[in-house]
Amino acid sequence: MIWACFSYYGVGPIYRIPGIMDQFAYVKILEEDMPLKWVFQQDNDPKHTSKRPVQSPDLNPIENLRGDIKNAVSEAKPRNVNELWNVVKESWSGITAERCHKLVDSMPHRCEAVIKNCGHTTKY
Template sequence: VVGKRCTTNRENRSLERLVKQNRFKNVGKLHKEWTEAGVKASRATTHRCVKEFGYSCCIPLVKLLLNHRQRQRCLSWAKEKKNWTVAQWSKVLFSDESKFCISFGNQRPRVWRKGGEAHIPGCLKSSVKFPQSVMVWGAMSSAGVGPLCFLKTKVTALVYQEILEHLMLPWLNDHGVDVPDWPANSPDLNPIENLWGIVKRKMRNERPKNADELKATVKETWASIPPQQCHRLITSMSRRIEAVI
């Protein structure tokens, strides 16, 4: 038998307004503000109501500030590639760098959001400093993961040219992969961003003690990614482009 609701629809709507005002409030903060407004409810009830509204507690994406020109270039690029097939995308190499930290776990803030809300302004966070870490540059295509390089410095134009010359070009020649132009600041269009996320989730239970152990773990995990997983990410390009447009 379902028990009687202890809160009214009006009270529930007031709780949802609190969530929308600041998506980064934890359950304890939401419960405090809700009950201070005169609602009689437990912390568990607060949590259950928020979940019933359709919100999940997620790790937020990091927002990127795009100026008008960058937005226009991104839109033009997306329109040019709108009708590309999976076969065409399968010939493209995607590359990017990412930061891997020695300390993994739930240190990052969490955000309440519904399906499809990952990119709305209220659900995004600004980038912050991280604990001891290593910078990694990698590449992938529909054929699977490509080369991996640990970087000692931030990726400047000169560093990137050296990476292309010594790592990417030989790999391209072996696999017959094309590299088209790319709009600036467009991680939402790059499936390797999802691949970095997959690698980091696989490493969640690892406890490297220093940078060398961290590098070894990254290399091992990167090598374990099957080509089928990369191919599935490539097939998402048409959906990404539709979303950008």
């Protein structure tokens, strides 16, 4: 499992979580590595207790970045877990601030599209 975050200004750290991340590992990451002035969005994973849909790119723009990573992994064809992790880290660090700007700037349009479509999937 991986955990990562991003803001308008770019990507934050990415973590490789051995096994299943519980609430203690999650809180530790937030306490140690989240900048104090960040406002962050969480998905509907039970440990987050948010009411947003899980893995829905409509309202969770980090899913678009995860898609970028999946594409990089598909192209690289890693042969083992260590190669996979290296591709993931390299792909994550290659995400530009401009890409993050566009995703954050798209949020008002994403919200409008979801409302207009009565909560059903949108082009995002």
